Amino acid sequence: MFILPKLDYAYDALAPYIDSHTMEIHLNKHHQAYIDNLNKALQGHPELVSWSLEKLLIDIDLVPQDIRIAIQNHGGGHYNHTLFWKIMTPKSKIVHGKLEQKIVQWFGSRELFVQSFENVAKTRFGSGWAWLVVDKQGELKIYSTANQDTPLMVGDMPLLGLDVWEHAYYLNYQNRRPDYIVAWWNVVNWEFVEERYCQLIG
Ligand code: MN3
Helix, strand or coil: CCCCCCCCCCCHHHHHCCCHHHHHHHHHHHHHHHHHHHHHHCCHHHHHCCCHHHHHHHHHCHCCHHHHHHHHHHHHHHHHHHHHCCCCCCCCCCCCCHHHHHHHHHHHHHHHHHHHHHHHHHHHCCCCCEEEEEECCCCCCEEEECCCCCCHHHEEEEEEEEEEEEHHCCCHHHCCCCHHHHHHHEEEHHHHHHHHHHHHHH
16 A cells, blocks of 8 residues: 655745645645555555555556556656655755766756756646656656656656646646746755765666
8 A cells, every 4th residue: 555655844845936735735635646546546456566666657568457547647646746745845955966967968057957847847738747867878868748657657767857737836826837847946855866866877
């Protein structure tokens, strides 16, 4: 049985960039619903009990067909949101580490990276996520996915993920998705992301 993770900070800690009410509903209603539906889907499949959440998504093609879409949507939803809470912090500060070096090498500058990521997040039509991932070759990529599709399903490891579903910003920003995207940089937990990157590249 999968359960809702605890936040490392208070609901109102990310304000004014993300408001308390949005955080509370996003975690306790939206994220909880993905977990409930994931657990429900797995109920009829005891052979999958030993699979981790990551394995269910990385090996999505091996998941029995009758629950594959449910795992993709709700397992993806659980994984993406669990990462999303971790990559945010009220004590955001830039880290000049290995990831920044790679970002500058790959995108030309930190500013060009930010621009490119924002562009992908702004132009995702409908609901989905914007990602910075490490691919199998250890290279960085920026792209978006629809719905709760997760980079794990195509063999990439997400470093940064921005939820651009309306439920992530509508109470505070209404239709102004670009304002939410720009504000979000103020709460990115670069220390966590740097550590994750260093673990991934070994
Ligand atoms: Mn969400």
